[in-house]
Amino acid sequence: MPPKAAPERVNDFVIKIGTVNGTGSASANGLLMKAVFRSGVPVVGKNYFPSNIQGAPTWYEIRVTRAGYRARAGQVDIMVALNPESYARDLQEVVSGGYFVYDCTWPRPALLRRDDVTVLGVPLARLCNENFQGVRTRILMKNICYAGVLAALCDLDLDVIRGLLAETYAKKPQLVESNMKAIQLGYDYARKAFDCPLPLRVAKLDATKGHIIIDGNTAAGLGCVYAGATVGAWYPITPSTSLMDAYKSFAERLRATPDGRKNYVMIQAEDELASIGMVIGANWNGARAFTATSGPGISLMQEFLGLGYYTETPAVVFDVQRVGPSTGMPTRTQQSDLRSAAYASHGDTRHVCLYPANPEECFYFAATAFDLADRLQTPVLVLSDLDIGMNDWMCPDLKWDENYQPDRGKLLDAEQLSKIDKFWRYYDHDDDGIPQRTLPGVSAKGAWFARGSGHTQYGAYTEDSRDYQIVLDRLRKKWITASRLVPKAIIENSAPIEGEGNGTNELAIVTVGSGDAPVREAIDRLRAQGVAVDYMRVRGFPFGEEVETFLNAHKTSFIVEQNRDAQLRALLLLETGVEKGRMRSILHYNGMPLAAAYVVDGVMAAVQDRARPAAQLVR
Amino acid sequence: MTFMAKPKVAHPELPRNALGLTRRDYEGSNSTLCAGCGHDSITASIVEACWANALQPQNLVKLSGIGCSSKTTAYFVSGAHGFNSVHGRMPSVATGANAANRKLHYIGVSGDGDTLSIGLGQFIHAIRRNLNMVYIIENNGVYGLTKGQFSASADVGTKAKKGEVNSQPPIDPVQLALTLGASFVGRGFSGDKRQLVPLIQAGLRHPGFALIDVLSPCVTFNDHEGSTKSYAYTREHYHAAVEADYVPRAEAIAVDYPAGESLLVPLHDGSQVRLRKLEPAFDTRNRANAYAYIDAKLHEGEYVTGLIHAQDAPEHELHAVNRTAATPLNRMPYERLNPGAATLAKLMARYR
Numbered sequence: 001m002p003p004k005a006a007p008e009r010v011n012d013f014v015i016k017i018g019t020v021n022g023t024g025s026a027s028a029n030g031l032l033m034k035a036v037f038r039s040g041v042p043v044v045g046k047n048y049f050p051s052n053i054q055g056a057p058t059w060y061e062i063r064v065t066r067a068g069y070r071a072r073a074g075q076v077d078i079m080v081a082l083n084p085e086s087y088a089r090d091l092q093e094v095v096s097g098g099y100f101v102y103d104c105t106w107p108r109p110a111l112l113r114r115d116d117v118t119v120l121g122v123p124l125a126r127l128c129n130e131n132f133q134g135v136r137t138r139i140l141m142k143n144i145c146y147a148g149v150l151a152a153l154c155d156l157d158l159d160v161i162r163g164l165l166a167e168t169y170a171k172k173p174q175l176v177e178s179n180m181k182a183i184q185l186g187y188d189y190a191r192k193a194f195d196c197p198l199p200l201r202v203a204k205l206d207a208t209k210g211h212i213i214i215d216g217n218t219a220a221g222l223g224c225v226y227a228g229a230t231v232g233a234w235y236p237i238t239p240s241t242s243l244m245d246a247y248k249s250f251a252e253r254l255r256a257t258p259d260g261r262k263n264y265v266m267i268q269a270e271d272e273l274a275s276i277g278m279v280i281g282a283n284w285n286g287a288r289a290f291t292a293t294s295g296p297g298i299s300l301m302q303e304f305l306g307l308g309y310y311t312e313t314p315a316v317v318f319d320v321q322r323v324g325p326s327t328g329m330p331t332r333t334q335q336s337d338l339r340s341a342a343y344a345s346h347g348d349t350r351h352v353c354l355y356p357a358n359p360e361e362c363f364y365f366a367a368t369a370f371d372l373a374d375r376l377q378t379p380v381l382v383l384s385d386l387d388i389g390m391n392d393w394m395c396p397d398l399k400w401d402e403n404y405q406p407d408r409g410k411l412l413d414a415e416q417l418s419k420i421d422k423f424w425r426y427y428d429h430d431d432d433g434i435p436q437r438t439l440p441g442v443s444a445k446g447a448w449f450a451r452g453s454g455h456t457q458y459g460a461y462t463e464d465s466r467d468y469q470i471v472l473d474r475l476r477k478k479w480i481t482a483s484r485l486v487p488k489a490i491i492e493n494s495a496p497i498e499g500e501g502n503g504t505n506e507l508a509i510v511t512v513g514s515g516d517a518p519v520r521e522a523i524d525r526l527r528a529q530g531v532a533v534d535y536m537r538v539r540g541f542p543f544g545e546e547v548e549t550f551l552n553a554h555k556t557s558f559i560v561e562q563n564r565d566a567q568l569r570a571l572l573l574l575e576t577g578v579e580k581g582r583m584r585s586i587l588h589y590n591g592m593p594l595a596a597a598y599v600v601d602g603v604m605a606a607v608q609d610r611a612r613p614a615a616q617l618v619r
Numbered sequence: 620m621t622f623m624a625k626p627k628v629a630h631p632e633l634p635r636n637a638l639g640l641t642r643r644d645y646e647g648s649n650s651t652l653c654a655g656c657g658h659d660s661i662t663a664s665i666v667e668a669c670w671a672n673a674l675q676p677q678n679l680v681k682l683s684g685i686g687c688s689s690k691t692t693a694y695f696v697s698g699a700h701g702f703n704s705v706h707g708r709m710p711s712v713a714t715g716a717n718a719a720n721r722k723l724h725y726i727g728v729s730g731d732g733d734t735l736s737i738g739l740g741q742f743i744h745a746i747r748r749n750l751n752m753v754y755i756i757e758n759n760g761v762y763g764l765t766k767g768q769f770s771a772s773a774d775v776g777t778k779a780k781k782g783e784v785n786s787q788p789p790i791d792p793v794q795l796a797l798t799l800g801a802s803f804v805g806r807g808f809s810g811d812k813r814q815l816v817p818l819i820q821a822g823l824r825h826p827g828f829a830l831i832d833v834l835s836p837c838v839t840f841n842d843h844e845g846s847t848k849s850y851a852y853t854r855e856h857y858h859a860a861v862e863a864d865y866v867p868r869a870e871a872i873a874v875d876y877p878a879g880e881s882l883l884v885p886l887h888d889g890s891q892v893r894l895r896k897l898e899p900a901f902d903t904r905n906r907a908n909a910y911a912y913i914d915a916k917l918h919e920g921e922y923v924t925g926l927i928h929a930q931d932a933p934e935h936e937l938h939a940v941n942r943t944a945a946t947p948l949n950r951m952p953y954e955r956l957n958p959g960a961a962t963l964a965k966l967m968a969r970y971r
């Protein structure tokens with residue numbers, strides 16, 4: 001059946017591919033995304049995968065976005081359904097006027113019926129069975145064949161695809177040919193059977209120059225190499241594992257030495273209690289050491305994080321957040337640890353946190369985190385999430401400042417020690433709350449004893465109330481210093497809209513981390529509807545002065561975050577003097593990345609003073 | 620309790636080691652443990668061993684968990700950095716510290732509670748990694764610092780101070796370490812400094828994980844009639860199977876030992892441990908035999924002491940496996956770690 005005429009939507013639509021995990025569809029999905037990118041058209045990739053190794057449904061979503069938005073669109077225009085188990089719900093998800101492509105080797109006319117959706121059957125299995133030998137090859141080729149179908153439907157350039165395959169299989173040219181053959185099969189079939197291209201098509205642009213496609217974990221691992229990290233200790237947990245893998249492979253290649261000796265150590269620890277202990281031990285001994293984990297790991301690290309805070313030992317912890325509570329949904333995204341990271345451990349403990357919003361910030365914040373940890377002599381937690389960490393994002397090229405030197409903070413060397421009378425570990429020489437520090441192995445004069453028990457400003461054990469309190473109060477002072485050193489919040493004030501009732505300083509949206517992309521898109525859409533909103537994204541904890549000033553300057557700030565309990569809002573309430581009524585929550589916590597529509601809905605509901613529609617469970 | 624500095628008076632006639640330092644230079648702050656606590660005697664043996672090995676104080680790193688035993692790292696070598704970490708987790712801090720600088724000497728002090736209960740996992744994994752450190756368990760069969768509960772090393776039938784009898788079988792760290800393939804395993808008694816000091820000296824030179832379990836009576840909670848970790852009981856039941864002597868490198872060539880009577884275990888820096896067998900049936904080099912022997916003796920109610928097992932050339936040490944550079948990672952100049960802006964620019968092509 002030829003597709004019905006629909007309004008043209010060039011470079012602005014969403015393809016979603018539903019397959020069975022473990023069948024090798026990842027390469028076809030990556031290929032399609034890159035083909036769009038290489039056509040000069042901005043693109044977003046989202047992988048919705050199960051906590052399972054083989055046999056469960058899995059989806060990949062490609063958003064073609066001329067405007068360069070970076071969030072998921074929240075709707076599906078073309079569904080490629082390759083998993084009969086999920087046909088029914090995949091069909092439901094297609095937007096009215098959209099398309100549903102499936103393998104009609106086994107026709108399902110009764111099941112696949114929706115008057116407002118065009119169903120396109122392609123006999124993928126039959127095509128591949130006729131043209132390839134061997135069960136495994138046939139399955140793999142079926143998962144490449146649909147890329148050819150989409151290329152025809154969306155007008156992707158086959159030369160671009162061939163070029164990509166040639167790069168991927170540079171060392172196995174025969175694979176280029178077999179893959180290309182499968183693509184051509186799908187392509188030719190679609191061209192013959194349907195009216196190609198669809199109104200939803202890609203037209204070449206020049207909007208991806210100077211950009212790359214990368215995930216946040218890869219970028220963060222690379223950032224740790226550039227930041228000069230030498231010790232990485234971890235215990236595997238989704239979605240953080242690929243960060244350590246990335247560090248390892250970059251360190252291996254980019255830091256290769258003539259004699260093959262390594263200038264880094266990677267330790268797979270026995271658990272997260274051990275990985276954070278190793279990170280603290282290594283930093284205490286002067287290496288830049290880090291770990292990556294997720295919520296359950298943060299829970300296990302609590303005691304050590306408190307020790308790090310009180311002994312004033314640097315540490316860098318990447319928390320790639322996932323859905324909680326408990327094991328939650330390990331392969332779904334959430335901003336679930338904002339609160340537990342900020343105050344991890346017992347006692348008056350608090351931690352410097354950084355909140356990257358995208359892979360490029362994951363990269364740059366790595367060095368920032370190590371510099372802050374060394375400068376402030378305290379653990380620093382970098383809170384990314386599954387959406388940032390494991391999805392493919394289009395980012396500006398990563399750059400490195402050739403003049404960068406690690407800030408090791410107030411670290412006294414042998415010569416500096418020789419010039420002072422006596423070394424006092426916890427004494428506030430500079431009135432900024434940051435004491436001086438020495439490393440083992442340098443000089444007996446600088447020797448000190450790190451302990452989690454009460455200590456005086458000179459470093460000795462104490463149970464004396466006054467001596468104890470002097471140190472605790474100085475730590476508070478250091479916290480204030482920290483609020484000046486963490487990355488400032490990004491603030492963008494909107495221009496008033498002519499003739500509309502609201503202007504700047506009326507409404508604002510405040511968000512954190514991966515809330516950035518959907519909120520920015522939402523602000524554009526709200527403006528198109530006549531609502532001007534200012535924007536703030538917090539990037540560090542403790543919050544800088546600018547955060548409170550911004551909140552106090554707005555009548556209503558919508559705090560947009562991805563958890564049920566309004567954790568960011570709770571931190572803002574606790575850590576600033578802003579009154580409760582100024583901050584209204586827009587919460588999204590179903591495990592899927594946030595889309596702009598949800599934010600727009602939330603704001604409009606408030607603006608129009610109507611009840612917000614119940615949260616839709618969008619897959 | 621406030622910190623009290625120990626007066627340091629150097630007597631000209633005090634003996635000096637190769638660095639010209641006296642034993643006083645290896646002392647720490649005053650102990651706050653109960654008078655007569657076995658742990659204090661072990662501290663004295665550590666001081667003696669470090670002095671005798673002529674260790675630069677700042678080249679020693681002291682690590683511990685939590686407990687009376689773990690406190691003692693403050694009581695020796697004040698010129699060394701120390702890290703009194705959290706309960707049962709000293710091995711991970713030691714692992715990280717060692718990863719950062721492979722050139723220093725690491726000594727960890729723990730208790731039977733710290734090691735065999737809360738810290739058993741980390742202890743085992745430090746052995747598994749053959750972490751280059753000396754790991755001393757100050758083993759008193761009780762949790763001293765929390766006032767006398769049984770620990771996992773308490774023997775069946777041993778009596779607590781208030782009369783309670785332990786009925787759970789103990790975990791013996793020495794047997795555990797042997798089954799895990801530890802490359803250096805010794806046992807001592809806090810009251811036998813002559814045996815303990817050479818064990819620590821040799822452990823400090825051993826290029827891998829050196830476990831020394833030291834029976835160390837808790838005078839306050841576990842030194843009564845009916846306890847199997849009291850001074851009286853230990854004196855009666857400890858069984859010195861081998862006598863160890865530490866032989867520094869310079870002397871090794873000069874001294875000639877009659878073959879058969881003694882066994883020389885070479886250490887990686889050319890020094891040696893000389894073991895004088897008191898029990899002909901005992902063979903320290905053979906792990907299975909060592910295990911069988913101490914197990915049999917345990918069934919007779921005797922703790923075998925001395926150097927129980929040592930491998931000449933232990934494998935799989937953390938840095939050996941990793942092939943880490945010789946320069947300690949914490950001294951690696953940034954220039955050697957930074958791949959540079961141009962490399963990054965080139966790398967970007969892979970992501971287009």
Ligand SMILES: Cc1ncc(C[n+]2csc(CCOP(=O)(O)OP(=O)(O)O)c2C)c(N)n1
Pocket residue numbers: 685686687688689706729730731732733734757759761762763764765770
């Ligand atoms: C997480 C945690 N749990 C419990 C304690 C309380 N605690 C302190 S010392 C100790 C037992 C120490 O026993 P052991 O290691 O045998 O040392 P000893 O005092 O006998 O030398 C316990 C349970 C603690 N400090 N931390």
Ligand code: SF4
Pocket residue numbers: 651652653655656657658687688759763764836837838839840
């Ligand atoms: S309680 Fe026992 S272990 Fe602790 S210091 Fe006193 S004697 Fe030693």
Ligand SMILES: [Mg+2]
Pocket residue numbers: 686730731732757758759760761762763770
């Ligand atoms: Mg004990």
